Amino acid sequence: MTAPAARCRAVTKKFGSVLALDDVSFELKPNTIHGLLGRNGAGKTTLMRVMTGQEFLTSGSVEVLGETPLENAGVLSQISFIRESQKYPDDYTVKHVLSTASYLLPHWDQNLADILLDDFQLPLKRKVKKLSRGMLSALGVIVGLASRAPLTFFDEPYLGLDAVARHMFYDRLLADYAEHPRTVVLSTHLIDEVSNLIEHVIVIDKGRILLDDSADNLRSRATVVTGEASSVAEFVGPAPVLARETLGTQARVTAELSFSELRKADAHRGGLTVEPVSLQQLVVHTTTKGAA
Ligand SMILES: Nc1ncnc2c1ncn2[C@@H]1O[C@H](COP(=O)(O)OP(=O)(O)OP(=O)(O)O)[C@@H](O)[C@H]1O
Numbered sequence: 001m002t003a004p005a006a007r008c009r010a011v012t013k014k015f016g017s018v019l020a021l022d023d024v025s026f027e028l029k030p031n032t033i034h035g036l037l038g039r040n041g042a043g044k045t046t047l048m049r050v051m052t053g054q055e056f057l058t059s060g061s062v063e064v065l066g067e068t069p070l071e072n073a074g075v076l077s078q079i080s081f082i083r084e085s086q087k088y089p090d091d092y093t094v095k096h097v098l099s100t101a102s103y104l105l106p107h108w109d110q111n112l113a114d115i116l117l118d119d120f121q122l123p124l125k126r127k128v129k130k131l132s133r134g135m136l137s138a139l140g141v142i143v144g145l146a147s148r149a150p151l152t153f154f155d156e157p158y159l160g161l162d163a164v165a166r167h168m169f170y171d172r173l174l175a176d177y178a179e180h181p182r183t184v185v186l187s188t189h190l191i192d193e194v195s196n197l198i199e200h201v202i203v204i205d206k207g208r209i210l211l212d213d214s215a216d217n218l219r220s221r222a223t224v225v226t227g228e229a230s231s232v233a234e235f236v237g238p239a240p241v242l243a244r245e246t247l248g249t250q251a252r253v254t255a256e257l258s259f260s261e262l263r264k265a266d267a268h269r270g271g272l273t274v275e276p277v278s279l280q281q282l283v284v285h286t287t288t289k290g291a292a
Contacts, residue, residue, distance in 0.1 A: 003066065005030045005151055005183035006051055011060035013046055013207075020046040022207035024060070028151070031181035033173075035198035035215070037191060037283050043207040044187045045083070048153045051185075052081045064151065077106055080149035082140040084159045088128045094139060095124045098146075105147040112176065113146035119168055133160030141169045145176055153185045166190070170197055191280040201279065205287050219276045223257045226250070227272035235272055242277070242285045254281055 004027035013021040020043050028034060028051075036044050049055045050062055053069030053076055062069060069075045088097055094117075102108040117124065120138035122131075131139065137160045144152055158166045174197060177184065188194055201218055203211035211218065222242055225232050229251035236255045243254040257263065259276040267274040 002030050004028055005032075006062070006064040008047075008051070009061045009063075011047075011050060011062060012058045013043075013050060013055060014058045019207050021050065024204075024207070024209055026202060026209055026212050028183055028185065029200055030183055032199050033177060033184045033186065033197055034200045034202055035191070035194060035279075036185050036187040036202050036204065037189075038204040038210075039287055042204045042287075044204055045155055046207075047204065048081060048083075048155055048185065048187065052076070052079050052153060054081075077104065078150045079153070080105060080144050080147035080151075081153040081155070082144035082157050083153075083155040084137060084140070084157065086136075086140060090129060092128045093125055094122050094128065094131070097128060097139060097143065098124075101143045101147060105149060107148040107150070109146050109148050112148070113142055116142040116145060116172060119172065120165060134162060134165060135160075137161045138165060141172075145169075145172055148176075148180055148182065151183045151185075153187075155187045156189070157186075158188070158190065166193065170194065173197065191283055192278065195279040198279070201283070203283055203286055210286050211283070215279060218279060218282055220258050220260075221256060222254055222277035222282060223259045223263065224252065224254045224275045224277055224281075225257075225267065225272055226252045226274075227267075227270070231270045231272055235267060235270060243281065254285070 006028040008024050008026055011021050011024040038044050050057060051064055053072060064075050065078055067075050098113055102110060122135055122138055137157060140157050144154055186194060198215050201211055201213060201215050202209060225235055229246060229249055232251040232253050236253055239255040239257045241253055241255050245252045254277055264274055
């Protein structure tokens with residue numbers, strides 16, 4: 001079995017009386033794009049800070065690439081952590097940021113950085129403090145991608161990016177990842193946008209892991225059934241219902257039924273349509289249930 005890229009064991013992190021992480025245990029799979037999903041304040045950033053050696057733990061242990069990340073220059077040089085609130089020295093230009101990153105990150109690819117600079121049309125000589133919000137996010141995205149770090153964390157990297165730029169980020173990430181597989185953690189609230197990108201899903205709520213499974217497994221957990229209400233009810237049977245909408249005699253029900261070809265054929269005979277549940281629906285349902 002291949003070693004995990006990182007592993008948290010019973011990690012608890014308290015900030016005074018705030019329990020940000022509560023007995024968290026999970027692994028990051030090597031060469032996999034993970035979605036780290038959860039509501040505001042769920043603990044996503046804290047989890048990434050813990051894994052990148054920026055926070056001391058209250059209890060538990062973290063291993064990254066087989067070692068502790070805390071004050072471990074060797075491990076930290078293999079990690080790229082991109083977040084919106086990144087601070088740069090006051091007089092830094094875009095060029096300074098890129099040359100510092102190229103110096104600190106041994107897997108840096110300048111050719112990729114140049115292509116991305118052109119894609120996102122970032123002015124090399126402009127001071128970072130004069131960049132627009134979207135340009136600042138684009139700079140983070142460029143550093144994160146061109147670093148080609150074996151372990152790359154993107155903490156909501158899209159803030160301020162318009163839809164075209166966000167999709168450019170997703171496309172470039174996917175294309176570069178296909179050629180240079182690595183472990184990626186993407187924390188985002190835009191679940192629908194990234195659902196084709198994410199291979200493994202981790203959902204955190206109030207500092208606890210609620211879901212930790214492959215995106216394919218999750219999608220097959222539930223099915224959306226649409227059609228005449230009584231036929232839908234008959235088809236769904238006793239399966240737990242996650243969501244229900246009705247419009248006149250029509251119903252659209254999301255139920256814990258695995259999505260299969262067999263069910264699809266049955267549904268068609270009954271004049272119903274069936275679709276796999278979307279990741280977003282599943283995450284919303286899981287976190288609302290967790291909050292209840
Ligand atoms: N340095 C800190 N001091 C005190 N409390 C903190 C600190 N950092 C985080 N917290 C608290 O820990 C909890 C988790 O915060 P965290 O930033 O990890 O959430 P998040 O999932 O990243 O949220 P968002 O999606 O809103 O960015 C929150 O209640 C937050 O207020």
